[in-house]
Amino acid sequence: xxxxxxxxxxxxxxxxxxxxxxxxxxxxxxxxxxxxxxxxxxxxxxxxxxxxxxxxxxxxxxxxxxxxxxxxxxxxxxxxxxxxxxxxxxxxxxxxxxxxxxxxxxxxxxx
Amino acid sequence: xxxxxxxxxxxxxxxxxxxxxxxxxxxxxxxxxxxxxxxxxxxxxxxxxxxxxxxxxxxxxxxxxxxxxxxxxxxxxxxxxxxxxxxxxxxxxxxxxxxxxxxxxxxxxxxxxxxxxxxx
Numbered sequence: 447x448x449x450x451x452x453x454x455x456x457x458x459x460x461x462x463x464x465x466x467x468x469x470x471x472x473x474x475x476x477x478x479x480x481x482x483x484x485x486x487x488x489x490x491x492x493x494x495x496x497x498x499x500x501x502x503x504x505x506x507x508x509x510x511x512x513x514x515x516x517x518x519x520x521x522x523x524x525x526x527x528x529x530x531x532x533x534x535x536x537x538x539x540x541x542x543x544x545x546x547x548x549x550x551x552x553x554x555x556x557x
Numbered sequence: 558x559x560x561x562x563x564x565x566x567x568x569x570x571x572x573x574x575x576x577x578x579x580x581x582x583x584x585x586x587x588x589x590x591x592x593x594x595x596x597x598x599x600x601x602x603x604x605x606x607x608x609x610x611x612x613x614x615x616x617x618x619x620x621x622x623x624x625x626x627x628x629x630x631x632x633x634x635x636x637x638x639x640x641x642x643x644x645x646x647x648x649x650x651x652x653x654x655x656x657x658x659x660x661x662x663x664x665x666x667x668x669x670x671x672x673x674x675x676x677x
Contacts, residue, residue, distance in 0.1 A: 544618040551601040
């Protein structure tokens with residue numbers, strides 16, 4: 447099972463909005479609404495930002511939002527802050543396999 | 558507060574074995590499926606496998622890269638998750654994360670990871 451496709455890097459200035467895409471196939475991202483997004487800061491436990499494509503867990507800032515169109519899911523971060531500088535990963539269930547696949551990760555730089 | 562604390566990572570020779578542990582607290586362990594996810598140096602996250610809870614027969618699923626070599630188990634009496642790794646290869650070198658599944662069976666909490674290095 448191939449990893450989902452994410453841009454290797456994105457950047458933005460404080461206060462701006464950025465969007466990270468996550469492209470899969472009709473067997474994973476396009477199959478169900480089981481797409482999650484995680485934030486990784488070096489040395490810290492990964493953090494869930496979005497589940498079920500667009501659901502934000504309690505405690506996660508409403509600056510983070512998720513969506514999906516066809517085989518591509520997206521994470522949008524609005525009002526960029528310095529602390530948003532991190533790696534971001536999408537994750538999707540793979541249809542009829544009971545396995546999960548991650549994207550290759552996107553490094554966000556806040557300029 | 559949900560806490561997941563991994564242990565057991567170390568340097569091991571190719572072909573060797575290692576057992577990782579994850580101590581869980583702050584939630585009803587028996588209610589949740591549990592996962593292992595790894596991240597090799599300079600690489601992205603890779604799902605390793607999952608074990609369901611007793612209600613789902615403790616069924617396990619594995620990524621193709623580790624199937625037949627790795628075994629996930631759990632001890633509900635000790636709120637602990639394990640990863641038995643056999644026939645280790647250099648490409649298994651990674652930080653290994655323990656993770657909890659939400660009630661909808663997507664990962665929602667992670668530990669901080671334990672490092673495994675496979676090298677002679």
